[in-house]
Amino acid sequence: MKALEIIFIALTTLSGCTKKADSPIAVTNTTTMATTDTLTYLALGDSYTIGEAVPQIQSFPYQLKNLLISYGVTVGSPTIIATTGWTTDNLINAIAQSNIHAKTYDFVTLLIGVNDQYQGLSQANYSIKFAQVLATAITFAKGDTSRVFVLSIPDWGVTPYGAGQDSVIGPQIDQFNAINKSISLQAGVHYLDITPISRQAATDPTLVAPDGLHPSGKMYGLWVNLLEPLVKARLSK
Numbered sequence: 001m002k003a004l005e006i007i008f009i010a011l012t013t014l015s016g017c018t019k020k021a022d023s024p025i026a027v028t029n030t031t032t033m034a035t036t037d038t039l040t041y042l043a044l045g046d047s048y049t050i051g052e053a054v055p056q057i058q059s060f061p062y063q064l065k066n067l068l069i070s071y072g073v074t075v076g077s078p079t080i081i082a083t084t085g086w087t088t089d090n091l092i093n094a095i096a097q098s099n100i101h102a103k104t105y106d107f108v109t110l111l112i113g114v115n116d117q118y119q120g121l122s123q124a125n126y127s128i129k130f131a132q133v134l135a136t137a138i139t140f141a142k143g144d145t146s147r148v149f150v151l152s153i154p155d156w157g158v159t160p161y162g163a164g165q166d167s168v169i170g171p172q173i174d175q176f177n178a179i180n181k182s183i184s185l186q187a188g189v190h191y192l193d194i195t196p197i198s199r200q201a202a203t204d205p206t207l208v209a210p211d212g213l214h215p216s217g218k219m220y221g222l223w224v225n226l227l228e229p230l231v232k233a234r235l236s237k
Helices: 002-013 060-070 088-097 114-118 123-140 166-187 195-202 217-235
Strands: 041-045 079-082 107-110 148-151 190-192
Touching (some): 041 060, 041 088, 114 123, 114 166, 148 166, 166 190
Parallel strands (some): 041 107, 148 190
């Protein structure tokens, strides 16, 4: 596939918010598919995917599922591989240790990289590993790049936890996002820039969860309002 060839080239040419990098693998799927018409959804990521500090139903994968259902698209509860503190390397290792290798899904979301930035890992390593995990996401989506949706990394520098370091953290987040955006666009997957929404938390405290760091359900809802039309349009074809 052209997309996978592009990612292979990236791999060969390119050299959080917490530090819980050794957290256990989290693979969740709370729904048994009722009919063959029920679409399957795989969500890959870190704390932003599991919805750290908010109820599960307020996480963006569950809000996305429920919004799609409200518009008549039957989607089962997402299979989630994500844990707070995971870097891109952690996510790759978790996928390798999971039991989903032979499975495919009707669509896949990917949001990873904030802990690479937080832990001071190199952008060169992130370039290589993001390309690798994106290639895996495409494989899970049956090789269909149009069914893979990458979300940009939110800017946690504007949160209370960021403690006024937004002038340092923000530019670093932008650099990591420049990497994941470039690789995503070359691969031909959908790319959703939710970073501007995350920066609204600088003036709207209701967009931050009670822990002072992660997004609130309200912010996740803003992401989903942008993501849902993209997903629905593709799944309707």
